[in-house]
Each structure stands twice: as structure tokens, then as C-alpha cells.
Amino acid sequence: ISRFSIMDVVKTVSILSRNHAKVFLRFYSNKQSEHLLKYRPSSLPPSDEDLERLRNFISKRRKLFVLSGAGLSTESGIPDYRSKDVGLYARTNHKPMQHQDFVKSADKRKIYWARSYLGWAKYDAWKPNAAHVKLAAMEKDGRVEWHTTQNVDGLMVKAGAEQLTELHGQMRRVVCMRCNGLLDRNVMQKDMDALNKHWSAEVLGYGPDADVFIREEDVIDFNVPACRKCGGDLKPNVTFFGDNVPRSKVTFVRSIVDKCDGVLVVGSSLHVWSGYRFITQAHELGVPIAIVNVGETRADKFAAVKIDALCTDVFRAIE
Template sequence: MSTSSTSPDPRSASSRAGLAGPAADVGRWFSTAARAGAPAAATPSARSILRMPAWGPVPGAEYGHLSSEAESAAALELLRGPPVTVLTGAGMSTDSGLPDYRGRDAVPRAPMTYQEFMGSDLSRRRYWARSTVGWEQFRTARPNAAHHLLAQLAPEPLDVTAVITQNVDGLHQEAGSDPVIDLHGRLDRVRCQSCDALSSRAGLHARLLQLNPELAARLPDLARDAARAPDGDAEVDRTSTFRYPPCPLCGGILKPDVVFFGESARREVVADAFAALEVSQALLVLGSSLTVQSGLRFVRAARKADKPVVILGDGPTRGDEHATARLHGRLDVLLRRWAGEA
């Protein structure tokens, strides 16, 4: 893999920290609300960067179905008693105001990849500008009924070994679930890509506002416009002049402590998740489209071990063919039925 002579040098502290002079205006290349059928935008250098397709509702899929109470009861019987591992996805947090990527109301967008973030100063300016706006929505999110109901279902009728979540919002912990394995990390933390030091996202947010007073002045209006975009995907008109700080310990690149598209989850976290699945006798999936391998592998592992897999959610998932039982509907409605039967 090669880079052009005009690509920013990732070893340059001023370049990676975004503290040099304004980069070239990239205009609408930074648009995340991709038009259906539109060609992929070119990258700002010759670097070959993995580009994810724009995500949105599954074309042709049917949403809004509700499984019967008899089907709900039968699915619960598959899970009642023996240890159960729970896997959750973005659909778990939509009622907390955190939009998903594949649900019925999802807005098509192309999330930034790890390769893009690490390979381009322009991309990091874009991410942190939008993330600063999106953080206003994210940090005020609170657990919804589904989070609370899941916590209340343990230890009876569900003997939960762990909640493995693909979400990065910390809402399961706030609702009382324990233990929780944050498969994709936590957005309220920041990790240096050089020295691995962890720091607070809240502290970085304050620093970003200090470095970018013009954006800070517009933040309330921008936050309202970004209310339907996941953190980091909020639309900001111009990002080329945005400034972001380096790691205060080593000068390295700071990145949210979350797994970006194109990046692998931390090995020790994946090991903890599989350990939880190994000691369970069933897998319950809540609100995940299972579009990416990161979550789907647990479904496949459970079926390979001949463990029942129960999937709850609205709309299709990539794991439906592996499901022992498939319940359709809003998570709060389905889980409330189970709480009533407990």
C-alpha cells in the first residue's frame, strides 16, 4: 500500500493533531447522507482506504410486524432456567434517541472507517468536528424501557451469564445489567493510538470547544440538526479548519475507544465474550441486524454448539436462518410480555 507525496505524514505531530494551518476545503466529500446509487467519493490522496457502503433500511424488507403472545411464550420457554448469553445491537438504544444504521427509520450514510480515520488528517478533522456536535445528543441519552426490562428479567426467568453489547453508549450498565461486555468499546472514553492511554471523552469535548470557538458558538443549532445522526456522523458544513489536540502524554493520535468499521475488536474483549457464551446454554439476540461479522459470529458459534438462538427485533437480520425462534416487534413490547410472565 503506497501513499502519494502530498499525503499528510502520520508521524508529524502538527499534522496528526490538526493544529497546522487549514487543510484544503473538501466540500461535500464529507457528506454522510449518501444518495442511493451515487458513486463512491474519491479520497483526498492516493491511499487506498476501505469504504463502507451507505447504510440504511434493508431494501424490500418489511417492518412493523408483531409476533403473537403464544410465540413469545414459546420463545421464553427456550430460555427459561439454563444460563443465557445476551447479544444486543443498535436497535436496543433507538428509543433512547440514538439512531441505528439498519432500522426502519435509519438514514443512509457511510460511516467513517478505521483506515480512513488513521490515514488522513482531513478525515480526523471531519470526525472530530462532527463528533463534537453529535456528542451533545449522545451524552444526554438515558436507558429506555428495553434496557430496564432486560435488567429486570435477570436472574428470573433469564439466568444471564453476560450482556454482550455492540453498542458503545453504556446504557446497559446504567440500567443495571451486570456483567456487561462492551464488544465495541465505550464512546465516553478516548484511547491514544500510540501509548494506549485512556482518558475521558468529556474532558476532550471541553478541549475541542476551546480550540474551535466558532463551532462552539453554533453548537446548540448544529446539535439540533444532528439529532438523528449517530455520534461522529453529524453533518457539519465545513471541517477543514477544525482543530483537535494530540495525546497529552506522547503526542499520538487520539481516537474514541470504540471499534470503527474496518477495525477489529480488542482480543481480550472478544475472548471474554466467547467465554460467556461457552458457559451458557442459549443465546438471546436483541435489536441487532447482525449485518457485520462481529455479532454474527456469536450466533454461528451458538448454533455450531447446538445451543438455541432466539432473535428479537423489528425487520430482518442476517442471522434469521440460524434462529431457533424469531420474534418480530418492538423490543419494549416483547420484553414486557416476558416480564409479565416471570
């Protein structure tokens, strides 16, 4: 074999293996995105008996207090942390942002905002599902006295709810950590657009709360905008893990629970104390509790009615 033909063989082999690698990568990333798109937990439809019990429960209440959680929104397609098999904890090693990390570290803030910048358009476009819409309608016709949600996605507001406490804040607002001024998240998005015209990164997957997964090295050149008024650092106006819900909010919701005559838990395992405390309060007051959630909750033992089914399936069946 001449020297020339050996080079040809080497070239051919390297082209073949590169194509093979490309095909493998494409196959692998398709598999991954298919997996990551399944955020909705599976469940059997509710039984007629269960639905009848819930209708009865709701019709007897004059001051119904609703507490909702991530399960309400996963059915819109929004990923959550704790859903069995499909939640963030079940499918990745990613950890949610901790309050102290965000407040203390400029690097952590940069990672957070770079990822949120890429995740925002998709997050902002989520629409309320049948359960959000029905719960908002139940407020309008007087069947729901007050709704407290642990979700930060603003979907109950989009559905038209007004008698509403967003316990952990809302992603659509940004707060300055220096002057406490509030900013619309879409305005900040425009500031990020302007500062990052030449920046891009490949999105490898989606997490809860507008988070996306990107390569660490892609974050380096991202530029984080500051407060338009004072130049301070910006934070989404939500309660991160490791932070406390503002006391005034807790006091207000507690006063509502004091006066309510029934509690309806929708789409929450009540794993987090910030919401669970209202359920223990209601239980101590002897207020009856109904729960709609896929899987066990911490309050199943207190519940007069428990339906283990998807919120949308249940609320479509409530007239």
C-alpha cells in the first residue's frame, strides 16, 4: 500500500467514526429530551364515588379555604421538584437555588440569571389549565373564600383569581436587594437582551421555576443587569429554599384559616412547612379538610375526603 492510500484509509475511518458519534449523540439527546418532557405524573381517573364525596364537601362550605401546590401546575406542563418519577429530584441531580447562596454569591446569581434568561420565554407562555380556571370560577361564584398558592408561576392570576395569596411570591416580579424596588420580569428580560446580544448557550433540559440546564462554561460571558434606579443586585421576588415567608403574609393567611369552615388542598404533598402549618392550624380548629393530590400527603390522616387523581381530571368533573 502506498503512503497516499494509507492516508485515505485513515481519513475514511475518522469520517466514519465522526458520523457514528454524531448519530449516537443525536439518538442520545432525543432520548434525553423525550424523558425530560414528561413532567406530568400519571394517575388513574377519579371514581364517581370520590367525585360525589368532594361535590358534597364543597357544597356544604360557606367559607372554603384553598391551598394549592406544584401538582396544580405540573398539569399545565410545568416541571416541579417532588413529583414521583417526573419531578426534578427524581430525574436529575440538580438542586434548587438556596437563598443564602443567591444573596451572598455574585457567581451564583450569574448562573441563576443566565439560566433563567434562557428559560423565561417558555415559562412566561404557560397557560392555566382546567383546574386553575375552575378554581378561579369557584371564587367568582362565591364557593371559594380565599386561595393561597405555594406556586410562583402566576397561573392563578392568569386564570383570573383575585382573592389570592401567593405564599412564595411570583416569578413575574423582580426585587432590588438594595432599594427594595420592584421591577417587571419582562422589563428585566429586555435589559438582559440588551446586555447579551452576542451571548448564547445550548439548553440541555428544563427545570422548575424557569430554570434550564446549560454547560457551566457557557455562563462565564453572561452579563447580569443591575437595578435601574440604584444599581443594586436583582432577585426574583420569590421565597427561595432556605428563606422564610414574610411574617405579615403568614399572619394574614392564618387569620383567614381562623374564619374558614373547610379546607381544600389541591396538588400538594404538604412536604414544605410554609403551607403545611395552615393545615395543622385548621386541623387543631376542627375544620374539615379535603385533599386532591396524586400520591400521599402529610395530611392524609386528617382528611375527611382524599382523592388520589390529577387535579384537571377532578375539577373538570366539578360543576
